[in-house]
Amino acid sequence: MASHPFDPGYEQEPFRSLCEDYPGEETYPADDFRVEWGPVFHRGRLDGSARVVVIGQDPAQHEVVTRRILVGAAGQRAQGFLAKLGIDASYVMVNAFLYSVFGQGGGERHADDAAIAAYRNRWLDALLVGGRVEAVVALGRLAGRAFEAWKQTPAGRGVEVAFERITHPTAPESSAGGDPERYAEAVRGMLANWNAGLERLRPAIRHPDADRDPVPYGEALTDADYAAIPERDLPAGLPAWMRSRAWADRRGRTPDLKRATVVVTVPRDARPWM
Amino acid sequence: MASHPFDPGYEQEPFRSLCEDYPGEETYPADDFRVEWGPVFHRGRLDGSARVVVIGQDPAQHEVVTRRILVGAAGQRAQGFLAKLGIDASYVMVNAFLYSVFGQGGGERHADDAAIAAYRNRWLDALLVGGRVEAVVALGRLAGRAFEAWKQTPAGRGVEVAFERITHPTAPESSAGGDPERYAEAVRGMLANWNAGLERLRPAIRHPDADRDPVPYGEALTDADYAAIPERDLPAGLPAWMRSRAWADRRGRTPDLKRATVVVTVPRDARPWM
Numbered sequence: 001m002a003s004h005p006f007d008p009g010y011e012q013e014p015f016r017s018l019c020e021d022y023p024g025e026e027t028y029p030a031d032d033f034r035v036e037w038g039p040v041f042h043r044g045r046l047d048g049s050a051r052v053v054v055i056g057q058d059p060a061q062h063e064v065v066t067r068r069i070l071v072g073a074a075g076q077r078a079q080g081f082l083a084k085l086g087i088d089a090s091y092v093m094v095n096a097f098l099y100s101v102f103g104q105g106g107g108e109r110h111a112d113d114a115a116i117a118a119y120r121n122r123w124l125d126a127l128l129v130g131g132r133v134e135a136v137v138a139l140g141r142l143a144g145r146a147f148e149a150w151k152q153t154p155a156g157r158g159v160e161v162a163f164e165r166i167t168h169p170t171a172p173e174s175s176a177g178g179d180p181e182r183y184a185e186a187v188r189g190m191l192a193n194w195n196a197g198l199e200r201l202r203p204a205i206r207h208p209d210a211d212r213d214p215v216p217y218g219e220a221l222t223d224a225d226y227a228a229i230p231e232r233d234l235p236a237g238l239p240a241w242m243r244s245r246a247w248a249d250r251r252g253r254t255p256d257l258k259r260a261t262v263v264v265t266v267p268r269d270a271r272p273w274m
Numbered sequence: 275m276a277s278h279p280f281d282p283g284y285e286q287e288p289f290r291s292l293c294e295d296y297p298g299e300e301t302y303p304a305d306d307f308r309v310e311w312g313p314v315f316h317r318g319r320l321d322g323s324a325r326v327v328v329i330g331q332d333p334a335q336h337e338v339v340t341r342r343i344l345v346g347a348a349g350q351r352a353q354g355f356l357a358k359l360g361i362d363a364s365y366v367m368v369n370a371f372l373y374s375v376f377g378q379g380g381g382e383r384h385a386d387d388a389a390i391a392a393y394r395n396r397w398l399d400a401l402l403v404g405g406r407v408e409a410v411v412a413l414g415r416l417a418g419r420a421f422e423a424w425k426q427t428p429a430g431r432g433v434e435v436a437f438e439r440i441t442h443p444t445a446p447e448s449s450a451g452g453d454p455e456r457y458a459e460a461v462r463g464m465l466a467n468w469n470a471g472l473e474r475l476r477p478a479i480r481h482p483d484a485d486r487d488p489v490p491y492g493e494a495l496t497d498a499d500y501a502a503i504p505e506r507d508l509p510a511g512l513p514a515w516m517r518s519r520a521w522a523d524r525r526g527r528t529p530d531l532k533r534a535t536v537v538v539t540v541p542r543d544a545r546p547w548m
Contacts (some may be wrong), residue, residue: 003294006284006294008283008284009283009284009285010282010283010510012285018280019510020278020279021276021510022278030546030547031547036540038511038513038516039511040511041510065538067509067511067512101448104548122358131438141434153405191385235341235509236283236294236315236341237293237312238312239311239312243280256545259540259547260536260539261537261540263527264319264535264537264538266310271534272299272309273310273533274530
């Protein structure tokens with residue numbers, strides 16, 4: 001028997017209450033959010049050991065299956081970014097939005113909604129107030145706005161922490177519209193932005209998990225720039241292939257069916273019967 | 275905000291260790307078990323409050339998405355059976371097998387495997403030794419054999435508990451081969467078996483959650499014979515539709531693709547955008 005560490009989840013307060021009482025469709029309208037898949041709360045350490053808080057944007061199809069955020073492509077790239085800071089275990093991630101954004105502009109439209117912020121701020125309070133977090137990394141503009149809004153609250157004003165907003169890890173996919181040249185250009189821009197972010201963040205991380213020789217990103221994403229999601233970040237029993245690669249898809253012959261469907265496919269090299 | 279109780283999972287020992295160290299492909303061969311989806315461990319109370327232990331057979335497609343056992347049709351029928359005993363919350367369920375059985379006879383072939391039993395017995399020890407369980411209900415023959423094997427162990431011999439093996443809740447589907455008359459006949463037989471089981475179990479349940487007027491099953495399954503899975507049985511954040519009806523399917527153009535795929539579809543009446 002191999003040992004499989006797992007994320008123990010939300011038994012301890014204040015997370016238990018945060019995961020029992022969360023905003024639903026009254027706060028996240030179904031026209032702009034995929035509320036039908038339920039909220040996805042976090043990934044990483046909830047035991048106070050986190051040194052870096054990552055704020056993402058919203059969960060997608062891989063996340064509603066694993067019930068942890070940032071496990072798909074964006075998550076594996078973010079994990080690689082943390083690795084370059086020497087942060088392999090001491091992090092915790094939350095999103096600006098509890099539900100997947102549906103359609104264009106849904107995130108923008110609700111970026112400043114008071115009820116969304118009120119709940120999110122309770123998470124940021126729990127993760128940042130009185131803790132030992134040394135830096136906050138926001139992935140993209142909406143995540144940055146979420147942090148800045150929290151920083152204006154009485155609790156936020158009391159917390160001294162380095163803050164860096166970097167380009168969202170799948171911004172190139174979103175902006176390129178399938179055009180390979182625009183994609184390459186967007187990736188180049190993102191990686192330059194990440195290298196600058198790493199430079200500024202490094203002095204703030206006084207307690208990394210590992211002292212790592214800082215290798216900057218190149219001009220394009222390589223396999224090494226994706227880091228597998230650590231086993232201990234996911235719930236008990238999830239298979240290893242759910243922590244790397246892409247394996248969940250939204251599919252359907254009509255827009256309604258596509259919104260209603262997630263197809264999970266075991267990757268070819270993870271099929272033990274073949 | 276509505277309150278959404280959830281299952282806190284496996285943070286507490288001995289369950290933490292049981293969910294960290296579990297048998298894999300060396301014990302459950304991939305030709306007979308769908309090891310690629312990972313193990314699914316349990317459903318229900320792990321805090322010692324269970325009065326009834328249910329032993330099921332193996333997880334299927336709904337279970338690998340929710341990561342709790344007996345949530346699909348078999349689970350909703352079993353939940354209805356417990357309700358007739360007045361047991362709404364004080365139960366815990368484990369399966370004979372940690373992984374989904376693949377193909378015909380896979381379960382039979384491994385019914386007496388020592389390594390499978392050794393791990394399963396650790397769960398039964400944790401749930402039954404020194405506890406306050408009043409009855410064990412096995413769903414089907416393989417589940418019954420699992421209990422009887424445990425009862426032969428030193429720990430099992432020391433435990434006094436009522437035991438009843440009833441017909442597996444989806445045995446009619448398995449045996450009827452799509453023939454409506456054979457199905458109706460098999461359901462009739464199952465419900466008669468369940469009524470007899472209820473009669474024998476009732477005196478053993480000295481501490482039901484509710485004193486319920488015993489209404490026996492009829493000749494066919496009605497909607498009332500399915501009970502929704504309680505919200506507190508599933509991990510945090512799962513949408514309500516995952517606790518009732520059928521919503522997960524194995525599909526694929528080839529046998530390989532079918533084995534590799536689970537399609538999750540939000541039921542029509544749970545699509546808030548429509």
